Amino acid sequence: MKQTTLSGERSRKVILSVVLAVICIIYVLQVLTVVVNSFKQNTFVKSETFALPNGESWNGLGNFIKGMTFGNYPFWKSVVYSVVITLSSTFLILLFTSMAAWYIARVNSFFCKLIYFLCVFSMVVPFQMVMYTLSKTADGLHLNTPWSIPVVYLGFGAGLAIFMFVGFVKSIPIEIEESASIDGCGPIRIFFRIVLPMLKPTLISVGILEIMWVWNDYLLPYLVLDINEYRTIPIHIQYLKGSYGTVDLGATMALILLSIIPVIIFYLTCQKHIIKGVAAGAVKG
Amino acid sequence: MYLNPLKKLWKNPTRRWALLFLGPVVAAFAIGFVWPFVQGIWLSLCKFRLISDAKFIGLGNYIQALEDPSFRHAFWYTALFAVVSLVLINVLAFAVAYALTQGIKGSNLFRTVFFMPNLIGGIVLGYIWSMIFDGILSRFGTSILMETRYGFWGLIILMLWQQIGYMMIIYIAGLQSVPEDMLEAARIDGANRWQTLFRVTIPNVMPSITICTFLSLTNGFKLFDQNMALTAGQPFIIQSDGSAVKTTEMLALNIYNTFYGSSNTSPGVAQAKAVLFFVLVAALGLIQLSYTRKREVQQ
Numbered sequence: 262m263k264q265t266t267l268s269g270e271r272s273r274k275v276i277l278s279v280v281l282a283v284i285c286i287i288y289v290l291q292v293l294t295v296v297v298n299s300f301k302q303n304t305f306v307k308s309e310t311f312a313l314p315n316g317e318s319w320n321g322l323g324n325f326i327k328g329m330t331f332g333n334y335p336f337w338k339s340v341v342y343s344v345v346i347t348l349s350s351t352f353l354i355l356l357f358t359s360m361a362a363w364y365i366a367r368v369n370s371f372f373c374k375l376i377y378f379l380c381v382f383s384m385v386v387p388f389q390m391v392m393y394t395l396s397k398t399a400d401g402l403h404l405n406t407p408w409s410i411p412v413v414y415l416g417f418g419a420g421l422a423i424f425m426f427v428g429f430v431k432s433i434p435i436e437i438e439e440s441a442s443i444d445g446c447g448p449i450r451i452f453f454r455i456v457l458p459m460l461k462p463t464l465i466s467v468g469i470l471e472i473m474w475v476w477n478d479y480l481l482p483y484l485v486l487d488i489n490e491y492r493t494i495p496i497h498i499q500y501l502k503g504s505y506g507t508v509d510l511g512a513t514m515a516l517i518l519l520s521i522i523p524v525i526i527f528y529l530t531c532q533k534h535i536i537k538g539v540a541a542g543a544v545k546g
Numbered sequence: 547m548y549l550n551p552l553k554k555l556w557k558n559p560t561r562r563w564a565l566l567f568l569g570p571v572v573a574a575f576a577i578g579f580v581w582p583f584v585q586g587i588w589l590s591l592c593k594f595r596l597i598s599d600a601k602f603i604g605l606g607n608y609i610q611a612l613e614d615p616s617f618r619h620a621f622w623y624t625a626l627f628a629v630v631s632l633v634l635i636n637v638l639a640f641a642v643a644y645a646l647t648q649g650i651k652g653s654n655l656f657r658t659v660f661f662m663p664n665l666i667g668g669i670v671l672g673y674i675w676s677m678i679f680d681g682i683l684s685r686f687g688t689s690i691l692m693e694t695r696y697g698f699w700g701l702i703i704l705m706l707w708q709q710i711g712y713m714m715i716i717y718i719a720g721l722q723s724v725p726e727d728m729l730e731a732a733r734i735d736g737a738n739r740w741q742t743l744f745r746v747t748i749p750n751v752m753p754s755i756t757i758c759t760f761l762s763l764t765n766g767f768k769l770f771d772q773n774m775a776l777t778a779g780q781p782f783i784i785q786s787d788g789s790a791v792k793t794t795e796m797l798a799l800n801i802y803n804t805f806y807g808s809s810n811t812s813p814g815v816a817q818a819k820a821v822l823f824f825v826l827v828a829a830l831g832l833i834q835l836s837y838t839r840k841r842e843v844q845q
Contacts, residue, residue: 274651281646282656285655288660288662288663291663292662294677307684310680310681310682310684358571360568361567361568361572363567364563364564364567364568365568367560368561373568376568376571376575379579379580385827385828385831386824386828387768387798387820387827388768389798389801389820390583390820390824391583391586392802392820393816394581394817395579398577402577412574413577414578415571415578416574416575416577417578423571449566477666478667479668480771480802495771499669499775502775510677520670521666524666529658536657536715539661539715540718
């Protein structure tokens with residue numbers, strides 16, 4: 262009797278593995294379709310999407326060259342802007358929201374509670390609610406360059422970060438900080454020498470969530486940035502594909518491939534942190 | 547704690563540094579959220595072309611927004627989309643998470659692959675899928691832009707492909723926290739697999755279900771990038787008065803098009819739509835949270 266249930270269990274697991282493996286292959290095929298089509302001429306992308314490139318449809322690096330120079334806007338500039346905006350926004354958010362969250366959790370005055378409440382509130386406000394006024398405000402304050410847009414990200418993205426950091430700070434015993442204070446440590450040293458190192462897991466979680474958000478964000482930079490000068494990668498791709506009439510699917514796929522390669526490398530190297538960060542962000546949220 | 551004199555002593559020097567610790571976030575938050583939000587509410591009650599010459603007109607914009615057939619269509623379309631995607635995403639994500647916590651070989655690899663689409667942005671995903679759907683549909687002489695139902699199910703498939711991996715991670719974390727001795731006890735008491743699943747496992751992962759249904763519901767309502775990249779609202783139906791109802795346009799895209807589209811409606815109407823949209827998303831989120839929170843078990 263026990264024998265049969267055990268072998269039943271095993272065959273159940275084998276079936277499960279096979280089913281999951283098939284789904285996995287379908288997932289990977291998606292990316293492979295992009296790879297294959299990025300080397301095909303435009304007309305063949307539509308008519309023979311799932312065929313490998315042959316002598317007739319092969320376009321070599323033509324799509325990549327076209328995509329990278331499209332519309333007199335070099336692709337490498339978009340890459341630089343995307344990297345600059347993502348890294349500086351994430352850095353600003355991590356530094357300033359962790360500081361504010363520590364202050365909010367520890368001082369807990371009426372003003373602190375008000376800010377905390379507003380932050381939590383901002384998490385349920387969809388971007389469309391503020392996009393028009395935010396883009397006008399940012400324009401007026403000259404926050405429309407890749408070097409100043411991080412301020413907008415800090416403002417609009419503060420909610421989730423503050424929420425996660427406050428939750429974590431509250432779980433740290435205050436006694437450590439109190440004894441440091443008695444030993445003559447000022448608030449700045451307490452924060453940077455004692456609290457910040459303890460926040461490391463949350464810093465990683467929040468950092469990952471912010472990087473994923475800012476890197477892929479389309480609408481906020483599109484509305485805020487001066488679009489003739491500065492385009493991020495999603496905006497560049499949207500321009501390439503969205504220019505009606507002369508859509509070059511081959512070139513679009515080439516750019517898409519170029520833009521997802523670094524993401525996949527980033528994912529495979531920091532996978533553990535990313536998955537932990539997502540789980541932590543959700544549980545706290 | 548309040549009686550601890552040390553704490554008071556310790557708090558006071560910290561308070562003096564408020565400007566340093568709170569200043570940057572408060573300033574940025576005021577620019578990036580508080581002011582645009584307040585101004586947005588004010589402008590929804592105004593008639594204007596430029597913000598500088600906004601004139602208060604009361605609820606006129608709201609009436610105009612609610613009478614707009616494209617907005618009403620977008621509302622029902624979005625609601626249907628959000629409900630269908632909510633159910634499918636959560637059922638499938640839970641099933642995958644459950645399968646991956648059974649100790650089968652390659653669980654980590656599967657998890658890695660299923661989560662991957664989340665790192666690809668909505669715009670890019672939309673274009674990848676529009677190519678794939680058109681590659682399939684062109685064999686039948688049609689396209690995803692030709693019929694509303696293709697656009698609808700296409701977007702559902704896209705969202706499933708993206709969101710299952712995300713929700714799966716949350717469900718896995720929940721499933722791993724179900725106390726092993728509870729499962730053991732159920733087994734000893736003779737509960738079969740399904741009984742254990744429905745009576746022990748699911749009540750214990752209710753916090754994960756709360757958060758996942760909340761996220762997929764609000765994500766469904768707020769969807770923009772994928773909607774714009776996949777169909778951009780096509781196909782259109784031309785109304786008798788010459789205006790077009792974009793049949794696969796969701797609320798967020800409708801608001802965007804009202805603001806920035808070529809139509810000559812005032813931005814005030816678009817802002818009124820945006821306020822209605824915010825109230826809807828916030829209310830739905832809160833109702834959903836309080837509804838599922840009640841079903842969580844205290845451990």
